[in-house]
Amino acid sequence: MAYDGWLLKIGDWIVPNTYIQPETYKVGNNKEKIYDKPDYDNVRHTVYTQNKSATIEFDTAKNFNLSDIDVGKIQEALEDARVTTGDLNKNAYKLKFYDPSTDSYVTDKYFTLEPLIYTVSKVGPHRVFYYPISFEFTEVAIID
Structure with missing residues (x-):
């Protein structure tokens, strides 16, 4: 699924693009390239590991x-997206986000959030x- 007009969804709430400073939106997917070489037929082979955690950052x-109204909307969305099941090792938030490296949305991922400073x-x-x-x-x- 290609870009559909938004970058991040916290729970069911689409974060308005007007809230995000575009040049600060950064996505680090959980893949790390460990092998990238052409074979004898000059066909490129790339192998990734998934040992890194995905990150999403923006201002x-x-x-x-x-305003206090906007901050209230953000806090409400975070509270609605909070997941505290026994399967997770921390309180987490369910997010859906646009990953530019794949031109698609990543779903069913859980994230912690660094403390917000107002x-x-x-x-x-x-x-x-x-x-x-x-x-x-x-x-x-x-947790497995």
């Missing part, structure tokens, strides 16, 4: 100040606004 957009940029009479927030998700293993 919220600089030109779109998140820095207030402006306080109004009815709203609080925040500087960009950095998200760093790391795939977590299911």
